[in-house]
């Protein structure tokens with residue numbers, strides 16, 4: 001009976017350990033895949049599918065990739081959502097008895113990628129573990145490419161969970177079964193965030209086991225030392241995450257050595273739609289960095305700084321002292337042009353130390369990586385000297401914490417040669433003088449070469465063959481080459497090795513002896529250098545915490561430097577941060593829009609709001625006037641201030657806000673099957689439920705997705721609700737095309753009308769981009785349509801129609817239904833004045849049925865109807881009205 005070959009047996013046994021992954025099985029210089037993996041991978045990677053004898057009747061499907069270019073193929077598979085398990089030969093094939101021992105050395109999934117090609121330098125790559133129990137969520141988050149490990153918890157709020165996941169934007173999520181099997185919750189996360197959740201067996205969330213794992217991994221005796229004793233759900237999430245890392249990364253985890261617990265409330269909560277609408281890190285349309293806030297403020301010189309600044313933008317601060325500290329740091333660099341230049345010159349020499357350290361921890365770093373590390377830490381003494389002159393608390397703190405790592409610098413400097421090769425197994429990496437044995441072998445091979453030269457001279461002399469050469473190749477070793485014309489001069493002691501067309505090759509006993517010495521030394525030195533290199537790597541790794549701490553200092557300094565630099569280049573000012581409820585911006589600008597145009601073209605605007613009389617800015621103005629830009633600009637200025645950045649304004653006083661909410665523009669969430677209106681309403685609902693009096697709310701054109709009357713009613717009611725201190729009473733910017741709402745200024749204390757000025761010039765509209773007090777009551781729709789390039793015929797005809805409509809309505813530039821609306825609103829106003837407005841639950845704003853009925857009566861063709869038909873019709877209408 002056919003039987004599997006031993007190698008195939010080994011393959012299948014190993015694959016059994018990682019059923020959900022594609023197994024890269026190392027065979028010599030290739031990683032091979034077999035059976036279903038091979039069929040799948042050959043298709044996904046577009047590589048040839050072949051077969052291999054496996055002992056059975058049919059050959060096993062097989063495909064493979066060369067080991068040295070495997071990274072690209074792995075990256076492709078990971079990107080397509082697969083997991084890849086790497087199985088290596090773990091003993092020297094030449095020493096193996098029977099089949100070579102093989103083991104899985106790593107499992108790579110989207111959240112456990114560490115290789116350069118698969119990572120974005122300027123972004124963290126998070127793996128998230130969620131533990132769910134009784135509507136509480138424990139979170140464990142790690143970026144194994146940088147060594148960060150953070151934990152937190154969320155109590156009873158799915159929306160906060162969604163926002164937090166949205167902020168982290170993890171590449172992979174694992175959870176316990178309670179969450180995975182909770183369809184509603186699972187779908188909510190997967191659909192909102194467009195990410196798949198993977199189940200992780202419940203046994204790994206066992207408290208005792210998790211506690212043990214945390215203590216062992218972070219080398220602590222009790223959970224108190226890592227401040228987790230009071231957080232059982234965090235312990236479960238963190239402990240499970242460590243086990244997942246152990247299973248997939250095997251032993252290379254020494255770079256993950258600090259656990260950092262954070263409270264969600266420490267930072268400004270920004271929900272998903274607000275992040276998107278404000279285009280903090282990418283644009284809504286193109287999903288590109290260009291055009292986002294981060295694009296403007298990120299001038300960082302290192303990847304570490306870039307990642308940190310992104311984190312800052314994603315989570316603005318709430319604590320006045322912390323904000324102030326960053327601002328003071330930025331200010332110092334902003335004002336000191338020499339300091340700025342000096343820092344720039346140093347920081348730009350720094351490589352990604354965090355990710356280099358990870359490579360070292362994984363044993364993947366080569367000699368060039370160590371040189372990059374050397375160059376990066378080589379700037380530290382100079383950096384420390386520069387920082388010693390600084391005065392702000394933040395820069396002083398960085399100075400205090402900065403370890404200049406001179407010992408590591410000199411270890412690499414003395415050990416590694418300046419221009420080493422890519423590989424670490426072919427020698428030529430250790431400097432002369434670093435290790436005596438290496439020097440000895442090197443001498444042998446160097447002197448050996450001199451011996452060869454000397455011997456060549458002597459043989460030339462002895463034989464009289466002037467063209468005699470001693471050469472070397474990998475197959476034959478050293479040999480003496482004599483051209484055909486000189487063969488008659490060859491002496492007896494030359495032993496023939498090989499005959500070529502024009503020459504003969506020989507060796508002598510003496511040459512053989514020298515060869516053995518040289519080649520023996522070369523082989524030995526290569527092995528020795530590899531060992532010494534590994535030892536240097538280990539010694540660096542033993543100092544990992546110090547190196548990581550300096551890397552953090554550099555990231556911090558770089559982020560602050562970037563904020564100072566853009567503040568200087570873009571003429572920003574330092575905001576005054578207060579705990580009062582006011583926002584007072586003089587000549588504010590939109591940081592991105594002004595960057596897209598010539599600096600002088602942007603028209604600055606003021607904004608003064610508080611929780612008192614100026615609570616709601618009700619902004620009207622034609623389309624394209626600049627309403628959205630203005631409102632976003634206010635939100636961005638507040639957000640920038642709270643990350644510790646200077647702001648685009650002439651002066652700014654910012655009272656810290658707890659949250660910013662935006663509902664801007666209409667967008668269909670087609671992926672989740674929600675209509676524009678539904679999306680709009682759920683966003684508004686989220687705002688009304690979660691905004692506090694300390695929030696800043698930006699609402700742009702709400703109610704647009706439905707009929708005029710519905711929309712107006714909703715917008716009206718929303719303003720009332722937000723303005724009412726009993727419910728929210730927070731600072732709000734509300735742009736609307738419903739001019740009718742401007743009457744609210746008279747009705748509600750706190751609402752103030754504003755508009756964006758335009759001017760009419762020869763039937764054309766000129767946008768002045770200036771925000772002014774008071775309302776507009778013109779839409780200028782046709783003028784805007786003209787600018788947008790509608791055909792002249794359409795513009796002309798629109799005007800005709802508008803004129804007719806105006807005529808039919810006592811020369812008012814309004815549509816008939818708007819006139820009706822005005823009457824309704826006036827009526828409503830009277831009612832409001834007679835009733836106590838605040839304790840009214842739902843005011844009937846107006847009854848749009850009247851309008852419909854009037855239209856119907858108008859359109860009746862009475863001369864074609866019988867009296868009884870008219871009677872019946874009137875009966876129906878009356879019934880309709882009674883039912884109201």
Ligand code: ADP
Nearest residue numbers: 601602603622623624625626627628629630769
């Ligand atoms: P609206 O929301 O009123 O329809 P937008 O805010 O979308 O108008 O602005 C339309 C365009 O006007 C923007 O894309 C921008 O190019 C320009 N704009 C807006 N505000 C300003 C300003 N303050 N200065 C210069 N240009 C502006």
